[in-house]
Amino acid sequence: MNNTRKLSRFAPAFMAGVTMLSWAMVADADDTIEIGQDVWIEAGCASCHGSRGQGGTDPDSPAGPSLRTTQLSEDEMFEVIACGRRGVSGMPGWARGAYFEMACYGETPGQVPEDVLLIEAFDADQIDALVAYIFTTFVQD
Ligand code: HEC
Structure with missing residues (x-):
């Protein structure tokens, strides 16, 4: 569908961006939100979900849903961000080792499915901070 075509044009740009990342992982509680915000910015989540998580409107990016009105729990959101939606x-999925080393959606780790775009830019601590x-x-409540 439309989204697939848009994604293939779009993916190289943010993949180039995220390879330049490096992280100091000294996360005491006060730093967590700030680390999460850095991940949000570096990953370019806003290009598909809007700058305030209100849902995407950029014609060059697949429109992601509003995160403000999500019904997901924190654990469920972690899994969607780590593993992507197939x-x-x-x-995309963002966790290093997703599917291969980290179990996704109850499957035994070992093989990365073909129908998922994995970017593998972040570790689990960074995705926790992002959530x-x-x-x-x-x-919103
Ligand atoms: C290339 C566009 C794109 C990027 C970049 C992107 N997303 Fe998404 N995201 C989507 C789309 C499209 C969906 C809807 C997928 C579906 O369910 O079919 C989605 C779904 C989600 C969901 C599930 C929401 C729900 O309530 O079901 C979450 C959470 C999410 N994205 C968070 C993020 C975060 C955090 C980032 C940055 C690390 C990010 N996304 C980057 C396009 C994107």
Whole structure:
């Protein structure tokens, strides 16, 4: 569908961006939200989900849903961000070792499925911080 075509044009740009990342992982509690915000910015989540997580409107990016109105729990959100959504969803997976070393959606780790775009830019601590940032900043009760 449309999203697949848009994604293939779009992916190289943010993949180039995220390879330049390096992280000091000294996360005491006060730093967590800030680390999460840095991940949000560096990953370019806003290009598909909007700068305030309100849902994407950029014509050059697949439109991601609003994160402000998500019904996901924090654990469920971690898994979507880490593993992506399979199929022609347009939502990449961001965790290093997703599917291969880290179990995704209850499957035994070992093989990366073909129908997922994995970017593998972040470790689990960074994605935890990102989820904390999203829940603190965007998600509405
Ligand atoms: C290339 C566009 C794109 C990028 C970049 C992107 N997303 Fe998404 N995201 C999507 C799309 C499209 C969906 C809907 C997938 C579906 O369910 O079919 C989605 C779904 C989600 C969901 C599930 C929401 C729900 O309530 O079901 C979360 C959470 C999410 N994205 C967070 C993020 C975060 C955090 C980042 C940055 C690390 C990010 N996304 C980067 C396109 C993107």
